[in-house]
Amino acid sequence: xxxxxxxxxxxxxxxxxxxxxxxxxxxxxxxxxxxxxxxxxxxxxxxxxxxxxxxxxxxxxxxxxxxxxxxxxxxxxxxxxxxxxxxxxxxxxxxxxxxxxxxxxxxxxxxxxxxxxxxxxxxxxxxxxxxxxxxxxxxxxxxxxxxxxxxxxxxxxxxxxxxxxxxxxxxxxxxxxxxxxxxxxxxxxxxxxxxxxxxxxxxxxxxxxxxxxxxxxxxxxxxxxxxxxxxxxxxxxxxxxxxxxxxxxxxxxxxxxxxxxxxxxxxxxxxxxxxxxxxxxxxxxxxxxxxxxxxxxxxxxxxxxxxxxxxxxxxxxxxxxxxxxxxxxxxxxxxxxxxxxxxxxxxxxxxxxxxxxxxxxxxxxxxxxxxxxxxxxxxxxxxxxxxxxxxxxxxxxxxxxxx
Amino acid sequence: xxxxxxxxxxxxxxxxxxxxxxxxxxxxxxxxxxxxxxxxxxxxxxxxxxxxxxxxxxxxxxxxxxxxxxxxxxxxxxxxxxxxxxxxxxxxxxxxxxxxxxxxxxxx
Numbered sequence: 001x002x003x004x005x006x007x008x009x010x011x012x013x014x015x016x017x018x019x020x021x022x023x024x025x026x027x028x029x030x031x032x033x034x035x036x037x038x039x040x041x042x043x044x045x046x047x048x049x050x051x052x053x054x055x056x057x058x059x060x061x062x063x064x065x066x067x068x069x070x071x072x073x074x075x076x077x078x079x080x081x082x083x084x085x086x087x088x089x090x091x092x093x094x095x096x097x098x099x100x101x102x103x104x105x106x107x108x109x110x111x112x113x114x115x116x117x118x119x120x121x122x123x124x125x126x127x128x129x130x131x132x133x134x135x136x137x138x139x140x141x142x143x144x145x146x147x148x149x150x151x152x153x154x155x156x157x158x159x160x161x162x163x164x165x166x167x168x169x170x171x172x173x174x175x176x177x178x179x180x181x182x183x184x185x186x187x188x189x190x191x192x193x194x195x196x197x198x199x200x201x202x203x204x205x206x207x208x209x210x211x212x213x214x215x216x217x218x219x220x221x222x223x224x225x226x227x228x229x230x231x232x233x234x235x236x237x238x239x240x241x242x243x244x245x246x247x248x249x250x251x252x253x254x255x256x257x258x259x260x261x262x263x264x265x266x267x268x269x270x271x272x273x274x275x276x277x278x279x280x281x282x283x284x285x286x287x288x289x290x291x292x293x294x295x296x297x298x299x300x301x302x303x304x305x306x307x308x309x310x311x312x313x314x315x316x317x318x319x320x321x322x323x324x325x326x327x328x329x330x331x332x333x334x335x336x337x338x339x340x341x342x343x344x345x346x347x348x349x350x351x352x353x354x355x356x357x358x359x360x361x362x363x364x365x366x367x368x369x370x371x372x373x374x375x376x377x378x379x380x381x382x383x384x385x386x387x388x389x390x391x392x393x394x395x396x397x398x399x400x401x402x403x
Numbered sequence: 404x405x406x407x408x409x410x411x412x413x414x415x416x417x418x419x420x421x422x423x424x425x426x427x428x429x430x431x432x433x434x435x436x437x438x439x440x441x442x443x444x445x446x447x448x449x450x451x452x453x454x455x456x457x458x459x460x461x462x463x464x465x466x467x468x469x470x471x472x473x474x475x476x477x478x479x480x481x482x483x484x485x486x487x488x489x490x491x492x493x494x495x496x497x498x499x500x501x502x503x504x505x506x507x508x509x510x511x
Contacts, residue, residue, distance in 0.1 A: 042444050057444070061435040288442050317446055326448070367447060367470035371477045399477070 001026045003298060004088050004098040006078050006236065008032035009041065011265030011287035012104035013059045018295035020068045029071045029096050031078055031088070036126050037062050038072075042284060044129040045153040046319045049136055050161060056126055081240040083258050100260050100298045103237055103248060104291070107230035107266040107282060112145065116207035120226040123150060135223050139163055143212050143221035145204050147174030149318040149325075150227035152191070156321035159196050166197040166219050168204055168212065179327060180337040180350040183362040190323060230282060232267040245269060247280045252309040254294045262298065264290035270310060272330070279330065283316045313377045315370070326370035329360030329377050338385060340369070340393045349395075357382035368396060375399045406500040409436050410457070412507060423496055427489035427503060428452035438507040445490035447471055450478035452489035454503035461499030464492060478508055 003019055005012045008030050016030045032038065040057040048056050065072040073090065080089040087097045109122050121132050136142065136158055144155045147169030155167040167174065174191075175184040192198055199214070206213045211220040232247040243249040243257040247269035254262050254270065265287040272279035289312055297307040315328040331352035340349035349369045352360035361373035372395035376383045379402055391398045407430060408418045419434050421427075431439035431452070440451035447470050456464065464487075467475070471491050475482045489503070 040444050042446075057429055058433055061433045064435050067435060284442070284444060315448070317443075317448060319446075368473040370448070371474055375477060396473070 001099050001302060002029070002097055003027070003100050003102065004029045004031065004096050005102040005104060006031050006081075006088065007104035007106055007233075007265070008034070008038040008072070008074075009104060009106045009265060009287065010038075010059060010284055011106070011291045012102065013038040014288050014291035015102050015104065015264060015295050016070050017060060017064070017068070018292045019298065020070060022295060022299045027071070028069070029073060029098075030065070031073045031076050031090065031096075033075070033077045034125060034127075035075050037065075037074070039126055041124075044126065045123055045150050046157070048126070048129040049123065049133045049154065050157045051133060052137065056129070078236055081236050081261075083240050083242075083261060086260070098260075100262065100301065102294055102298075103242075103256070103261065103263045103267065104265045104287075105233040105236060105267055107232045109226075109230050110228045112204070112207075112226045112228065114204055114206050117226070119207045119209065120145065120224040122226055123154065124230070132225065136161070136163070139221075139223035141211070141221045142166075142223045142225065143168065143219050145212070145224065145226040146228040147171070147176070147198070147200070148227060148229060149175070149178065151225075152187070152320045153318060154225055154227060155196050156191060156194075156323070159191075159194060160321045164197075165195070166199065166221065167191070168202045168214065168219065169198065169200045170203050172200055174198060174200070179325070179362045180331060180335075180352060181333070182337055182339060183348065183350045183364070186348050187320070187323065187325065187364065191320070194321065230266070232280070234267060237263065237267070246278075249278075252311070253297050253307040254290055254310055255297075259301075262294040264294050273311075279314075281312075281314055283314065285315050286312065313374055315374060324365050324367070326363045326367060327360065328370060328373040329358075331360035331362070335359060338388070340388070340395075342393045343369075349393075351385075351388065353385060356384055358384070358388075372396055372399050375402070405461070405494045405498045407494070408500070408502040409439075409454075410502065410504040411436070412438050412505060421494045423494055425494050427454065427492045427494075427501075429490070430494075431489060431505075436505070438505040439489055440507070440509060441490060443490075447474055447488060447491060450474055450488060450508045453479060453506050453508050454487055454489050454492075455483055455506060456485045456487055456492075457502040457504055459498060459501045462495065462497035464501075467491070479506075 038059045077091040141164045142158045143166045159165045237248045247267045248263040266282045269280040318325040335352040335354045338351045347366040348364040350362045363370045407421045428441045442451040443449040
């Protein structure tokens, strides 16, 4: 039996290791376009780009693959998936046949499409990070386009190194898509008080060697970095006629429209909570958990056993300068937001309620409440605002009572 | 440099030389030590790198942070006084050797 995994990010690599743990004998081929052995992406924007040594963290030991008989194909792009004859063809024209295929091709950064955009650096891979680290070390004035998590991490890290930093956000608020508005506003105020110049409702019109032209002003910069979001790498799957809609459509068992092809990580658009609801997540939690479920399901499929569903409590984190943002659950902008009272200075906890039930928690510098949030959201009975108020905002005591 | 001894769940032992600045989670992963997962990449957000510290030579380990203690309390049934998250133990110049017992918690 042979399993091919396309993509050696967190999802693909974890799937390979999980498969090997479950079965000593199956042939496992892990295919990566990149030249580096599989590495962790989150530290790139938090650590690597601000370090002179530019070290990076591996997902598994360098010799793990050899020792565990996992065929790691680096510098190998998959040119074609043939779902009829069950093989993939690499750019070297090498053919690898599979019984089951896992697509974990991740995502790529959106490209800026303005004059001079080739000047702007991006950050997705270790190569990008090593190049950016050199530029940041030399730069005095840094302008970051995009106020999402990556943009905020780059901006606040650069500010911590005493660079003059401007953050340009096209929408009305940084972190606008991801957290409660009141939470985003608080984070924004802290960044501004620490010296980051945040320009909202601000579109970059063009870039040149001296900086960025916007509708209202010129932002001087000797380094421009763009972090304007990512889009899933669906081209291969699309050519293989798999069902596509904002990523690759999978069922709860993480199978695509072809039952022998699984999709995991950033590209998998999976059913979430209700039958009609769907979600696609770009996170470590999602990549890891989906990888393990896909591995288990491949073995189960082979043994005619029942397959396992993926029903996550999504969590995510972002380190921005000295701030640690931790999010759990899936908040919606139209949810009711409740700021938790009686909390330690310098921290913030915002609860999201939908139809009166707790659905998500955003915390700032409050890991305890984040962990509590994960427990509360996995509780069988929904948590109501009354429950929170009964304990006067002490989530830990509430969790203890529920146990 | 310090010597780190991991006692695995099958009671076998692995000893690895660690450089200053490395933490016990990343060191275990890079050396394929079984039972340490590091599902959150060392952000003190899970307990898949849980270990019990058996002994330390050369220096005392600092106190567990409130965050680390809370993660342990939330994720582990019985937290011992020497329960730690491997990602939160960083090798410094003073530590000569350290022995930890792996008590694995898997993320799934």
